[in-house]
Structure formats: C-alpha cells, structure tokens
Amino acid sequence: MRCGPLGAPVAGTLRAVVAALARVVDRVVDPLRVGDGPNVFRLSPPDTHTTTLEGDTGWARRPPASLCCPRCGSEIRQSNPRDPIDCPRCVAEFESGEFPRLDLLYMECPVCRNRLRHGRRHPNAIRVPEWATCDRCRYHWEYRHTY
Ligand SMILES: [Zn+2]
Ligand SMILES: [Zn+2]
DSSP states (O other), rough: HHHHHHHHHHHHHHHHHHHHHHHHHHHHHHHHHHHHHHHHHHHHHHHHHHHHHOOESSSGGGEEEEEEEETTOOOEEESSSTTEEOSSSHHHHHHHEGGSSSSSEEEOOOOOBOOOOOSSSSSTTTSSSEEEETTTTTOOSSSSSSO
16 A cells, blocks of 8 residues: 555656656757758768869860970960960960870870870870870870770
8 A cells, every 4th residue: 555655756856857858869869860861961072072083085185285386495385285286485386286296295184284104005096195094183084996
C-alpha cells in the first residue's frame, strides 16, 4: 500500500520527463537534419574544383604559343593557331601554316598563364608539339586523341 500512492506519482513524473526529453531530442535532431543538406553542398564545390582537370584536344584549340623570330630573335606571340605569326619588332611575318618552321619557345596555360611543358611523341613524323601540360593547374592539351 505504501508503494502504491508513491509509485503512481513517480511513474507519472518519469513519463513526463521522458516526454520532455523526447521533445528536446526532437528539437535538437531536427535542426541538425535540416542543416545536413546545405552543409554537404557547401563542401562539394572546392573538392570538385581541385579534382577536375582542364584540357583541350586538337590544333584549333592549341594554347597560345610564343615563337622565336628567325629574323631578329624577338619573341612572337601567337594566341590563336589560325592567326598570322607577326613579329612585333621587325617586318617578319609568317602564315599560320609556317608554324612548324619556326622555333617554339613555349606555350602558355590558358587557365593559369603558367608556361607549359610540351613535347612530341612522333618526332620523325610530326613537326609540331603533340602535347603540352601545366605543372601548376594540371591543364593538359593534346594535338590529337590518344587511343
Ligand atoms: Zn622579328
Ligand atoms: Zn595552368
């Protein structure tokens, strides 16, 4: 009989405490759930940016090139592979098709403007660079698709 009257209120208090805790848990968990979505999205773009590799293929999409003027030794910049190669210091001027006859100094990264490393894979067959790569931003250009 002693436990009865005491037990009931205690049980009631416990139920109230549990109910209150449940409300608190609901309130705490819900904002976290809502917050998860935007946080995930906010973290994604930087990762995507650093893992995406920029690149181009084909002569028409070749990076800007600097050539050596065979007449005065100045640097001639050819931004577009179809542009004439026109020396800014002397009267020398070349058709875009004369590119292979001139000395290529370097090509410039179209993304970060760093100097690209370039090279040929078939030096006996092809007289222009076949690839160029940027050590800074990892941009890569290929003369043609590699199979
Ligand atoms: Zn010149
Ligand atoms: Zn770059």
